[in-house]
Amino acid sequence: MKELLQYILDGLSIGSIYALIALGLVVIYRGTGHINFAQGEMALFSTLVTWWLHDKGVPLLLAIAISAALAFVGGALIDVGLMRPAGRRSAFAPVVVAIGLFQGLNSLSGLLFPKSGQGLPFPSLFPNKPKDFVSIFGAAWRIERIGVLAVVLVTTALLFVLFQKTKIGLAMRTVANDATSAKLVGVPTNRILMFSWALAAVIGAIGGALKAGIDTNVSIGSMFSVFLLSAAAATLGGLDSPGGAVIGGLSLGVIESLVGNYPHDWPASDWIGIKTKTVVAFLIILIVLLVRPSGLFGSSRVERV
Amino acid sequence: MSALLTVRGLSAGYGPIEVLHGVDLDVQEGQVAVILGANGAGKTTMLRAISGMIPRTGVVDFNGQSIIKTAPERIVSLGVAQVPQGRGTFTDLTVDDNMRAGAYVRHDHEVVSDLALWYETFPRLKDRRSQKAGTLSGGEQQMLAIARALMSRPKLLLCDEPSLGLAPLITKALFQTIQRLNEQHGLTVLLVEQNANLALDIAHHVCLLETGLIIAAGSPAAIASDDAVRRAYLGA
């Protein structure tokens, strides 16, 4: 029982990072109808910038803040310089451009940070020594994991306030619902899309730093599996639903953790365990999508991708 | 009396296809102007061309200012609101959020009092203010589309076939509402319709649009007495 609680917290913690990156995907999907294949590598690039700043002596939190601010500008530039011109040519072109951006950012990371191939040491944001845990309900909960979960929950809460309570959030929701009507009520849809890209990039910068902190390492390949699982989480939640992305990410993390810690002396333990945790997670998503094609909380407008 | 909207030689279309071939139109301030035309005549295209939603050439002056090169969201903030064909409400958003979205271009502090005003005018919307717009009936959605447009405090309301898909009684009530907005609130209206009988009742000025050209224009009485018009639009 103690272990179970611990696995669940571990799962919630890593799952919260999937949830955050999935939110970045949802923000773009709602505005454009496309999955941003470059979301993970945008996060990677920002994380390497954070690493570089910290390496040059900037305190970690300040380094993350600067990197997030740069990401905001970079995300907006990606929209204005790449996505919008591509979208004018054809509806599908932005997908191809995003895949190109994925490749491009990955290669650029390797060029600018040559040692990132092997992995660069990244400081944890929270105390992460073996002794740094608190006991809750008899289970040892690592402070680091609680910290990551708390940061993500606060970030998510702020995003929901932005979506639901601010004028720019209302504008984002109108664009997501019906871009033509949004224009008709005077919403500058292009500027809203630019803001969405900027916001997704900032989310990536935060999520990337949290992930690198847990791994105490950042390398070229760090964000790829995070991107895949986040995309799966967003799909599970319903691609156009921010709440769905959060629930999708958290449940995916918990499923992964529980499957990964499946006891060796239980039935079928050859099939269920650390090696198959991701496969099992994807199988569960597949089953959910068979029953609910638009995901748990998605509107039925979400097409199959 | 002065023209709030002046259109001269307006052409527009979709890609290489030109649909509107140089139309002229004046909408006088404080009046209701009606464009009548059959399916595919180009009525919707004409409203889209005025509101800047599609590329256009020619002259479009609003309130003494050329808006031919102005972006659609800017045109809204100048005082032109459009209720599109098929209503275009934000179906996933609540009635309240739809109304607030209608006020997007405003920066004054009277949005809340306007909200109260239009909820008073459309009490059914008030009852459903926290309901998603997609759950409203067709008539309620049309009311919402109009109320949302009014939230921008327009000088000119462009209204595209509001009667579409509505029962005759509801349509009648809707036209009475439009007439009341015109008479009591001084709202200038450009209305597109196929339902000629009702539209002629509230119109001050009528144009006939056929395959992208205005083929007749005049007072409702003059238009209604034209034999060709009676055959085509009044079923007589």
Ligand SMILES: Nc1ncnc2c1ncn2[C@@H]1O[C@H](COP(=O)(O)OP(=O)(O)OP(=O)(O)O)[C@@H](O)[C@H]1O
């Ligand atoms: N988005 C579009 N792309 C290409 N052609 C279009 C588009 N919208 C309309 N058209 C064409 O333009 C012409 C005029 O269409 P429009 O919608 O303006 O007619 P309408 O008078 O509003 O008709 P209705 O009463 O059926 O709404 C039609 O031939 C139509 O096929």
Ligand SMILES: [Mg+2]
């Ligand atoms: Mg039409």
